[in-house]
Amino acid sequence: MKAYAKQDFPVSDVRRFLEPGPIVLVSSAWRGKTNIMTMGWHMIMGFQPSLVGCYIWSENFSFDLVRRSRQCVINVPTTDLGATVVDIGNSSGRHIDKFAKFSLTAQAGSEVDAPLIAECFANFECRLVDSSLIRRYSLFVLEVVKAHVARAPRYPRTIHYHGDGVFMLSGPNTSKWRKRFNPHML
């Protein structure tokens, strides 16, 4: 697994990576414990501020880490990490250090204490800005406060989940319909 060289990226543009619906890895830290979870249920909820809604089940070890620290990092893995993504989803951080177990590199962020995963294509540092929907819907409303994205390629090959152990790998990108857009609808 390689660590991607990254550059700063506008937080209002993280839709490029999250809107197509990839499986992501959420990293968190609280009182000396860190964790990584695999997450498939998330959506963009705004550009400015850059909001992402995320479903984190209360039984996940990450639930308390994110809720108490009010921070996390959303990391976007590429297809080469597929097996690791599944293994992370299969295990609980209650008893193991997932960074060590899965040979992933924790990097310090600039805005949050939660660690970035160096081997992921993109890392979005997030703050929990609304915890009022956690009890009812396990819904964490996060604001992306800092984004780090690999310099290339422009569009990574991402992993998308169908359920039942079946994944869709992202296919070709096209701008063939771009000229049909009204500019303000892009």
Place this chain on the structure above:
Amino acid sequence: MKAYAKQDFPVSDVRRFLEPGPIVLVSSAWRGKTNIMTMGWHMIMGFQPSLVGCYIWSENFSFDLVRRSRQCVINVPTTDLGATVVDIGNSSGRHIDKFAKFSLTAQAGSEVDAPLIAECFANFECRLVDSSLIRRYSLFVLEVVKAHVARAPRYPRTIHYHGDGVFMLSGPNTSKWRKRFNPHML
């Protein structure tokens, strides 16, 4: 454009089509007016009941139709409908009948009054079960109460949006990591 022959599908399994993050078409009806909108911001929020969170901007004509009727249909288009998906997103139903304008066939649902789009691969009839997050987040919490899905293929070729006029078309599906799953994590 062809109309797909469909069969009933378990509402708790609509993740197969929505979780990978496709662009969808939302159809609605209220007091003799119908509309279709293109929607990219949505997420699965539960299996039983089958909940989907959807962001519908208050400036969209569909906003009032869905809010007042408390119903809509989420339709999943395939890549052959790409140009139509963009054209629908570019236009407002305030002044045109989008079914007529885009030569789409409105079909009656069984649980809601909003029309299904026959040319879409899947149609999910939805009820608005929580409107309390609309004002703050434009977030409609919908319950899928009836699902109609084309008999084949098992996984359709869907359209995913990166922003800036660029779409990702769904790529190959794989179950190569399936054996790594703990059965209860599938």
